[in-house]
Amino acid sequence: MWFDESVIYQIYPLGLCGAPRENDGVQEHRILKILDWVDHIKAAGADTVLFNPLFESDRHGYDTRDYFKLDCRLGANEDFKRVCEALHAAGLRVILDGVFNHVGRGFWAFRDVQEKKWDSPYKDWFHVSFDGNTGYNDGFWYEAWEGHYELVKLNLQNPAVVGHQFDAIRSWVEQFDIDGLRLDVAYCLSPDYLSQLRQFANQVKPDFVLLGETLHGDYNRWMNDNTCHAVTNYECYKGLWSSFNSMNLFEIGHSLARQFGPEQWTLYKGKHLLSFLDNHDVERIASILTNKEHLRPAYGILFGMPGVPAVYYGSEWGIEGKKSQGDDALRPALDRPESSALTEFIAKLAAARKSSRALCYGSYRNVVLTNKQIIFERACDGERVLVAVNAEGAPYTAHFDAGCGTAVDLITGQAHDFGGGSELAPYSVAFWKMER
Secondary structure (H helix, E strand, C coil): HHHHHCCCCEEEEHHHCCCCCCCCCCCCCCHHHHHHHHHHHHHHHCCCCCCCEEEEEECCCEEECCCEEECCCCCCCCHHHHHHHHHHHCCCCEEEEEEEEECCCCHHHHHHHHHHHHHCCCHHEECCCCCCCCCCCCCEEEEEEEEEEEEEEEEECCCCHHHHHHHHHHHHHHHCCCCCECCCHHHHCCHHHHHHHHHHHHHHCCCCCCECCCCCCCCCCCEEECCCCCEEHHHHHHHHHHHHHHCCCCCHHHHHHHHHHHCCCCCCCCCCEEEEECCCCCCCCHHHHCCCCHHHHHHHHHHHCCCEEEECHHHHHCCCCCCCCCCHHHHCCCCCCCCCHHHHHHHHHHHHCCHHHHHHHHCCEEEEEEECCCEEEECCEEEEEEEECCCCCCCCCCCCCCCEEEEEEECCCCCHHHHCCEEECEEEEEEEEEEC
16 A cells, blocks of 8 residues: 555644634635645655644634634635645645544534534434533533543444545545545544444545554554554654663664564554654654754654654754643744755655665564664565664664675665674664665
């Protein structure tokens, strides 16, 4: 599937485009700002853009009012169609954020229940009890997402609700020619619902991908032949930064071996989880790393490990944002894209990954693992690549049986000789493609 070889560029559009925090009802064509980012996204090595919520909402996009209408703060459907046409013309695919577990209090059907109470034909679209109340004093109680009563949980066992959502997805394919969906809080969606969605996805467009947001637990519950194609790898996300801050690369090495290693019991061999260093919900990688020299090694592991790497807008040139400063700090408005040495390095990592079946599909095996260094092998169809990372501020010479004499670094194009040991420069990354 195309997704297995992709590099994702994630955008939180209400943030990047500078939309007001609350929906003011004023239409501004801010989404057209993305047209100025198309060349940059492609130059950074990505081939797929993941948009967080775009449709009419109360505030932050995850509190939907209308699945069929672009948020007025971003413009009109015709504006986003123009953006998608530009992205597709540049060879970039488009994934949208599907928020199907819950809606906002401004969702049209919920407003009808507020007005008509038990006489509303939409009362069964939600989990409502007219024997209770909430802090909003609507005169009835309703189930909310994790106790956040601004997010009204939908009754996904109601065929009318599911049909409404599937009609929306079909309209997104027809209008914007989207290539897949990220499923918000997929861990809240039942296997039955995900199975219906997968069957629908298989019909709506060839190779239409479903990417589920999952946090903990056995990801195979949500990622299999009947549900999502892939899920978010939050388990390894933590190790990708804390291994560097604690100078304990055993953490990420053991996490990857547990998920993808050669033993029969490992969890996700052959699966392509979404890997990331940051996103719209967590601290920017440039803020959470205690040593900025670790940015390159961290991105090196991200692009070398099994999975599909995602880069969050602005992080490719090292912008910062702390969660303690609130969501706005993680989802800032940016006037224009920028480039730096880090951006160029990430583009080289992306190109290296795309050139190698082993890096896209290969098995995983730890070869050298210390507190400050990790070398692991990716192997597929007779191709072997060693991903070598030195997190230390001093050179390191690794001695191991490479199984061959020489290799070529897919990042730099330079030849490498394994004779006498392999020296890794301080804070360095190499993708050594082994001679056959």
